[in-house]
Amino acid sequence: MSSGTDNDDGSHCSTPDSDGEVAEEIAIVAFERKMETAEEISDELADRYETIDILEYHGDVFEEFWGEYDCFVGLMASGIAMRKTAHLLDDKWDDPAICxxxxxxxWAIPITGGHHGANQVAQDLATMGAVPAMTTASEAAGKQGVESRAKAMDAHVVNGDSTVKTNLAVLDDDLGPVARLEGPRAVLVGDDVTVLKRNTQNGIVVGTGSVSGADTEAFLAAWEEALEQTEYGFADVEFVATATRKAEEEGLLEAARELDLGVVTFDRETLLDHEGPTPSKSKELIGWPGVSEASAIAGGAKQELVLEKRSYENEVTVAIGR
Structure with missing residues (x-):
């Protein structure tokens, strides 16, 4: 039994990806008696993936369809999925993820390929009440690994083997922000440098600052109002950019989740290097430049402003970069 859905809404699951960090095509594997639940999952997740198929379980179902999907969702005991797939596993960058x-x-439990689709699917299943049981080191520590940073920036990892060392640096708080290099140029890197490549060069970045505690609706309204003053819409947004000191701003994070957008944070030094044209009191008070303009410039592929800072209800500031 199978059902397919196509998604053209620009959600986080439909970005081009050469290294499997994002699941686009998934298969729900279920016993016949669990088909009703499988259909409920398919209906809930349908608009987030290019394809969702439902496969009835039999002893060789994983082997039969291995390599045809980015991620298998096993509606079954974890032991069954582990025993039936262990002999198929070869390379984490090529193997399908399993949740x-x-x-x-x-519970939604990523078994293999946590950074390559399984964590993403588990988080999507959370909308149905399942608790995502993340065991990948960076997520378990509440930190953003390099694969997650790539997804947030609508980019993909070029050299997958490097992520072992760079994710260890994430755990030690020693990686720092993603550095940007614009070409044309040749770059020589070691095996402890993870190279990210943008999936598109034409998107925009929504730089955002706020007072502490601004609610979700304020961010959504501020972004919509700012975009209305440009030729762009939410479908053109690559990600939301802000300062590291706003990394835990719950209203901002929830607003981004509602729109299926990643959030990228920049440290003070990076923002000072990309300071915008509008004066900001925060530089005098706490040494930070205006967050919205600086983060929009720092995040944009061309590092230029489309829209200078706009304030919404004296709570949220927004600038648009590209």
């Missing part, structure tokens, strides 16, 4: 979920949708 299991119980029939009551209590």
């Amino acid at each position: 299991v979920v119980d029939e009551e949708l209590t």
Whole structure:
């Protein structure tokens, strides 16, 4: 049994990806008695993936369809999925991801390929009440690994083997922000440098600052109002950019989640290097430049402003960069 859905809405699951960090085509593998739950999952996630198929479980189902999907969602005990796929695993960058979920949708457990689709699927299943049980080191520590940074920036990892060392640096708080290099130029890197390549060069970046505690609706309204003053819409947004000191701003994070956008943070030194034209009191008070303009410039592929800073209800400031 199978059902396919196509998605052209620009969601986080439909970005080009050469290294498998993002799942685009998934298969729900379920026993016949669990087909109703499988259909519920398919209906809930349909607009987030290019394809969702439902496969009825039999002993060789994983082997039969291995390599045809980015991620398998096993509606079954984790032991079954592990035993039936262990002999198929070869390379984490090529193998499909596997996430299991119980029939009551209590837990969503990435088994393999956490950074390559399984964590993403588990987070999507959270909208149905399942608790994502992340065991990848960076997520377990509450930190953003390099694969997650790539997804947030609508980019992909070029040299996958490097992520072992760079993710260790993430755990030690020693990686710092993503450095930007614009070409044409030749770059020589070692095996402890992860190279990210943008999936598109034509998107825009929504630089955002705020007072502490601004709510989700304020951010959504501010972004919409700012975009209305440009020729762009939400479908053109690559990601939301802000300062590291706003990394835990819950209203901003929830607004980005509602729009399926990644959030990229820049440290003070990076923002000072990309300071915008509008004066900001924060530089005098705390030594930070205006966050919205600086982060929009720092994040944009061309590092230029499309829209200078706009304030919404004295709570949220927005600038648009590209």
